[in-house]
Amino acid sequence: MQLLKLIFKNAFRHRLRTFLTITGISIAILAFGLLRTVVNAWYAGVEASAANRLVSRNAISLVFPLPLSYKEKIRQIEGVTNVSYGNWFGGVYIDEKNFFANFAVEPKSYLELYPEFILPQDQKAILLRDRKGFAAGRKLVEKYKWKLGDTVVLKGTIFPGTWDFVLRGVYKGRDKSIDETQFFFHWDYLNESLKKSFPMRADQVGFYLIGIKNPNVAADVSEAVDRTFKNSLAETLTETEKAFQMSFISMSEAIVVAIQLVSFVVIIIIMAVMANTMAMSARERIAEYAVLKTLGFGGTYITALIFGESLFISSAGCIIGIILTFPAAKIFGDAMSQFFPIFNVSWNTVYLDVAASVVVGGASAIIPAYRAVSIRIAEGLRRIG
Amino acid sequence: MENKQPVIQIKNLCKSYRRGSQIIPVLENINLEIAQCEFLALMGPSGSGKSTLLNLIAGIDKADSGIINVAGTDINSLSETELAGWRAGHVGFIFQFYNLIPVLTAYENVELPLLLTGLSRKQRRAHVETALKIVNLSDRMDHYPGQLSGGQQQRVAIARAIVTDPAIVVADEPTGDLDRVSAEEVLELMERLVNELCKTIIMVTHDPRAAKKAHVIRHLDKGVLNATPQAYF
Ligand SMILES: Nc1ncnc2c1ncn2[C@@H]1O[C@H](COP(=O)(O)OP(=O)(O)OP(=O)(O)O)[C@@H](O)[C@H]1O
Ligand SMILES: [Mg+2]
Numbered sequence: 161m162q163l164l165k166l167i168f169k170n171a172f173r174h175r176l177r178t179f180l181t182i183t184g185i186s187i188a189i190l191a192f193g194l195l196r197t198v199v200n201a202w203y204a205g206v207e208a209s210a211a212n213r214l215v216s217r218n219a220i221s222l223v224f225p226l227p228l229s230y231k232e233k234i235r236q237i238e239g240v241t242n243v244s245y246g247n248w249f250g251g252v253y254i255d256e257k258n259f260f261a262n263f264a265v266e267p268k269s270y271l272e273l274y275p276e277f278i279l280p281q282d283q284k285a286i287l288l289r290d291r292k293g294f295a296a297g298r299k300l301v302e303k304y305k306w307k308l309g310d311t312v313v314l315k316g317t318i319f320p321g322t323w324d325f326v327l328r329g330v331y332k333g334r335d336k337s338i339d340e341t342q343f344f345f346h347w348d349y350l351n352e353s354l355k356k357s358f359p360m361r362a363d364q365v366g367f368y369l370i371g372i373k374n375p376n377v378a379a380d381v382s383e384a385v386d387r388t389f390k391n392s393l394a395e396t397l398t399e400t401e402k403a404f405q406m407s408f409i410s411m412s413e414a415i416v417v418a419i420q421l422v423s424f425v426v427i428i429i430i431m432a433v434m435a436n437t438m439a440m441s442a443r444e445r446i447a448e449y450a451v452l453k454t455l456g457f458g459g460t461y462i463t464a465l466i467f468g469e470s471l472f473i474s475s476a477g478c479i480i481g482i483i484l485t486f487p488a489a490k491i492f493g494d495a496m497s498q499f500f501p502i503f504n505v506s507w508n509t510v511y512l513d514v515a516a517s518v519v520v521g522g523a524s525a526i527i528p529a530y531r532a533v534s535i536r537i538a539e540g541l542r543r544i545g
Numbered sequence: 546m547e548n549k550q551p552v553i554q555i556k557n558l559c560k561s562y563r564r565g566s567q568i569i570p571v572l573e574n575i576n577l578e579i580a581q582c583e584f585l586a587l588m589g590p591s592g593s594g595k596s597t598l599l600n601l602i603a604g605i606d607k608a609d610s611g612i613i614n615v616a617g618t619d620i621n622s623l624s625e626t627e628l629a630g631w632r633a634g635h636v637g638f639i640f641q642f643y644n645l646i647p648v649l650t651a652y653e654n655v656e657l658p659l660l661l662t663g664l665s666r667k668q669r670r671a672h673v674e675t676a677l678k679i680v681n682l683s684d685r686m687d688h689y690p691g692q693l694s695g696g697q698q699q700r701v702a703i704a705r706a707i708v709t710d711p712a713i714v715v716a717d718e719p720t721g722d723l724d725r726v727s728a729e730e731v732l733e734l735m736e737r738l739v740n741e742l743c744k745t746i747i748m749v750t751h752d753p754r755a756a757k758k759a760h761v762i763r764h765l766d767k768g769v770l771n772a773t774p775q776a777y778f
Contacts, residue, residue: 166646173648447644448646454638455633456629456661458629537600538596538597
């Protein structure tokens with residue numbers, strides 16, 4: 161009890177110094193939390209991928225299509241429960257800077273394969289009936305203030321022309337990890353127009369989405385799909401959705417590693433600041449520690465005083481930092497939603513924050529505590545005035 | 546002065562400090578006996594080893610050789626931990642610069658040594674109040690050291706030194722930082738500790754006026770202990 165009181169009083173002896181240190185730690189924890197959240201956002205697609213979905217694409221490159229005729233052959237493969245397909249549309253809404261993912265898909269099977277996209281039954285029925293209809297995620301719809309029945313025009317990039325769609329469905333994610341910024345419409349709508357304008361490009365799909373019985377058959381089914389189209393004009397490369405998503409990230413892996421590195425550098429810097437604060441405080445109090453030892457208090461008590469103060473300051477900074485991280489991530493996530501559709505502070509990040517502050521507080525106390533405990537009493541008492 | 550049983554017996558005590566490869570002898574073959582309820586003043590020029598000797602008697606430093614027997618214990622043979630426990634039970638400390646903990650009130654400062662005892666909060670309160678009453682500072686117990694004069698701080702320090710009721714009180718220039726009036730108060734208090742509570746006090750001082758209050762004055766010079774030259778007074 162008395163120990164805690166003394167720790168608390170010691171911590172606030174130099175109000176300004178303590179205030180500045182706590183502020184520094186809060187900012188470091190905030191920066192650390194945001195950087196970790198950016199890294200998580202990068203992997204959000206990977207995290208959200210399901211183990212019972214495969215993606216099949218052209219073996220040469222994602223930019224080459226596959227024939228629509230593969231659909232039936234894939235469906236017949238043992239272990240396959242459902243097949244959907246689509247194209248990356250790459251349309252632009254008004255201006256290039258309004259980026260969001262938009263796909264042409266076969267909506268019925270697509271929604272079956274993505275049960276995490278929750279669409280009201282009535283909206284789904286209308287969407288499936290309307291060839292020009294599209295569905296979009298809740299966040300996207302809120303961002304552009306679209307309402308059901310609104311016509312939205314996209315400028316084609318891969319598929320030239322202006323394309324107009326009618327909002328028929330707004331889906332919600334099953335949980336916070338689900339991307340609510342997608343835009344998808346009838347593949348048939350795209351294909352019909354291509355048949356008229358670019359017949360060569362019709363009946364071609366960019367990717368197949370394959371539902372499988374269970375994750376255990378993923379390897380067998382992938383192999384079977386690829387074997388089926390071996391030595392054909394368009395060979396396939398089939399992999400789990402996770403591996404498919406991963407292949408996008410590996411291109412930018414160096415950036416992610418750099419961000420991770422920076423996040424730890426922030427912690428190391430604040431550790432130096434904290435260590436300096438504790439070293440100053442402990443040096444000033446060497447005579448007091450000597451008095452306590454003279455009175456019979458042992459090294460454990462002195463150590464507890466110094467570690468307690470250090471951990472108190474670092475946890476205060478940590479708590480403030482964590483509290484700030486949530487609104488900051490909200491603001492940051494909203495501003496960057498086109499790059500990071502999912503931008504949530506994970507529990508894991510909070511745990512890392514706590515761990516970092518414990519390490520910072522603990523490490524900063526080691527040397528001051530060692531000095532205070534090991535100095536001879538007579539020596540410590542001389543350091544007065 | 547009547548002869549009493551010595552509570553402190555020092556035999557052939559030697560202490561030197563090491564500075565690099567150099568060995569600096571500070572105390573050479575000191576022999577000293579201090580009786581119970583005796584007030585002893587230790588004088589001598591600066592650097593003569595007064596503080597060093599006091600620290601050895603109080604068990605906060607270790608001698609190179611010799612025996613320091615305090616109330617039946619050879620403290621030079623105790624381990625660090627044993628010494629810490631021994632100090633807490635047997636010795637009270639008064640320093641030149643009071644050395645109170647600035648973030649604790651007078652009450653809390655006096656209570657500090659009692660935290661190492663098994664006393665309940667209530668028992669501790671009784672002890673602290675008694676000690677503060679002896680030094681006549683009952684009305685200042687909620688004050689912080691910064692709110693007290695030097696003399697008052699030193700009296701709080703005296704209360705802290707006696708709160709565990711130790712047999713021995715050591716004081717290193719307790720009046721060194723005080724004006725004459727405050728010094729007088731502190732010295733009177735120390736006399737009362739000897740006369741009324743039968744404490745054994747060893748006080749290092751430069752001040753002949755302070756030394757006069759003591760029963761015995763010993764003179765340290767260049768590490769050697771002499772009887773006080775009469776001419777001193
Ligand atoms: N830790 C140490 N290392 C080396 N030498 C020391 C150490 N402590 C004390 N000394 C030396 O020992 C001698 C005696 O020191 P001490 O402090 O006991 O003197 P003192 O009589 O109390 O002096 P003063 O009246 O100035 O307080 C001095 O020469 C001092 O320099
Ligand atoms: Mg001295």
